[in-house]
Amino acid sequence: MHVLKPSFYDDFTCIGKDCLFTCCQGWSVPIEEDVYQRLVTDSSQLSELAKSHIVYNKELERYQFKFIEGMCPFCNKDQLCNMVIEEGEEILGSTCRTFPRHSTIIGQTEEKYLTLACPAVVEFLFSIQGPLSFVMEEDDKGEKGDTGELYEIIELDVEIRNCVIDILQNRNFPLWFRQFVCVYSMDRIKEIHREGNRGLIIKELSHIWSPFYLEELLKEVGSIQEDKNNGFKQLCQLFSDFQDVAMILANEDMRGSRGKVEELIKCNHNCSWENYEKAYVLWEQREAANFDILMEHATVCSWFWYALKEMNRYYLLDNSYIIILEQLLIKHLTILYYCLHQEISKEMQEFIISLCARMISHRRADMEQVIKRMKKEGRISVAHVLLLLK
């Protein structure tokens, strides 16, 4: 078997009480039955807490933590996990033990991911100036049995995903255009991809991704006069759509995440286009170059993990929409923060990226409905994405 992972994967360590969130904040965290049984029969203080704050969810047929005001009952005042402190990591259920790591087996390769919902993962992205790289290693698990049929179906998807990563990292083009091409090309092949027409998909993508075509496309879409004011209103509407989720994810924690989110929501409602534009110009002069590199990495990280997550018949296209929505929200929240403070710290930028990843990437089931609704309302299409990205 092979292992494919981001180059910084093995360097990840949790930053504990310095974290801007906690792993579990605002989510519904499952726990395996055997772990629950071990906890409740434990003679330590954990047992009483487990009995009162781990409940069985009949609908989902699983045990899960009952949070107190969005926080895990096992979090202590330093926001460290009392289960780990008292019993060691071995006691944890798999969700708590693995976050922010995830993995999927594709054919003979185990792909490993780190989610941007963890601020310590985002921290890595700040230090990488060149394109984000991935490493392929052999592990000692030997070859898997017959993976043929399933792998054949997704083999082309893996190739498509990897080619899109190359495009996202091609700095000969502006970032907004690279992100646009991601959505545009997935839209162009959506029907032939659904039909599984491998030959036509390859032909179409080779055509769209040729240097000549991309140059021409950039000239064409680059010359379109965008309605920035309208784009601003749509971005405000987009954040309004997610503000309730943002409030659930942000609590009265040590780092004041609730206050930060409330401030951004208020600004989103009250900010005028004139103030936003002024802040945008200032932000662009000071931050845009570094921000673009950061966002290139963030887009690549998310696309690497989520491109192949199947939700429906147009999953490559819908996954590209979700990833770009996440990027748009990160940028919008950054500019809103700039409206208020005329600067942004690295810590706040990390907070915004992790918050958006928690609002969007980590809500796959809900996002399918969100995308469906937005399509119905005519609020998401290739043309809309172009308007918002520019």
Ligand code: SF4
């Ligand atoms: S989100 Fe990341 S840094 Fe924060 S507590 Fe969890 S693993 Fe640690």
